Amino acid sequence: MMYNWMERLSDDAEVPTPRRVQPCLSVAFEYVEAENEFNFYIRNVTNYPMTPTLHKTESRAVMHLVKGISRKTSVMGWARTITWQDIKEKDPFTYQTLNVVRASTTIYNEFFTCKVTPREFKNTLLRIQICDIDEYDQNVVVAEMDYWINTHIISQFTQFELPFPPFTPDIGEIELHMTYLPTSQRLIVHYSTVTNLKLDEACKEIYVHGVLFVGGRQFERHQSETKKRAENACTDDGMHFTHKLIFDLDRKYVPKAEVLIHVMQVVDEKKLVVGQVTLSMLHSGQCKEMLKALRTTISRVHRLTPSAG
Structure with missing residues (x-):
């Protein structure tokens, strides 16, 4: 037959029809005001945006911490869009995890720390990117989000599950x-x-x-x-x-x-x-x-x- x-x-x-689920970032933050330290822990990404590739692909997380950047809204009350030009002008600190195997749940498990004064705390942005790695060891961003570090109370290590929009x-x-x-x-x-x-x-x-x-x-x-x-x-x-x-x-x-x-x-x-x-x-x-x-x-x-x- x-x-x-x-x-x-x-x-x-x-x-x-395949169900598309938004990626989710598992991360923890802490701000120790007495020591002027902002600490963050990148745990994993669930529902990693998997795209077909022709070779075995690894992943890494890249974080850009930007101090003293304005977060003023527009006259209409819209949140400001932070461009790469804005970030480069502020000489950001850049961190990245080690390379790990790319999977539906991709695990990084890495801890980072940076000096941030109380005066800088309200105007410090953390841009987090999840990247596939090509055969030339270059980053291909597949998901990206911005996080103002004073968004939540983080006087002690607190874990969050944050929606992580695919990068388009x-x-x-x-x-x-x-x-x-x-x-x-x-x-x-x-x-x-x-x-x-x-x-x-x-x-x-x-x-x-x-x-x-x-x-x-x-x-x-x-x-x-x-x-x-x-x-x-x-x-x-x-x-x-x-x-x-x-x-x-x-x-x-x-x-x-x-x-x-x-x-x-x-x-x-x-x-x-x-x-x-x-x-x-x-x-x-x-x-x-x-x-x-x-x-x-x-x-x-x-x-x-x-x-x-």
Whole structure:
């Protein structure tokens, strides 16, 4: 009997939608006024924002402690947005944990201390970042939060469970044009367009890289042509890649398949990820529409998310 995956996908009610749970940071703070010491303990992150990667990825927490920064609100009462320029102007103290294995619950268990006078206490910000580590030992921020250290009474060590928003910087978009051919059992990315990319100043070349996963295992890799960097890569006009990415995908494996798309830049002979998109055959709106309209090219624009590669 033939596996009827098309019939299963034709009923939206039968397609489960993954539940997205916000990451949570477990941390403890203490302020010893007599000794002018602010102490903090980074315990772990639960519901770590796991993104597919092509190599074993570790994680570390990075903390920037900024003294004497203004926290005035706007005329409308909105909280002030603290930019990186604001932080750099205050010469922050930066701390980081050791590298640990990235997991759904990622455990750091590290203690830090810093001198903070009572006068500075009300205007000291702690920016906490959770980072994946790429193959060049660079930090890729996946979650970030700001904490004013006088938010709670912390005269003695007190543990908190704090919501930890995923980091969603504006690093660009990619438009993908995809088709599934059931007879030849092939998934085809016909061409792609990248727009508004946030590139390194030393970027020389750009290309698109695709990987097919089935049941969490890598099956195939393909990449587009490589193009010299052009100014329109950072605008709405974008850059077009016409080389097809063709994946052999047996119809019985379709429900277990997902495609990882990386936009890559070449910087000083290093191949760095600008951002990524992950498309699950069961959960992606583009893929579900593609599987209902076989042999028809379905196009969608996707926002790129940070990736360690």
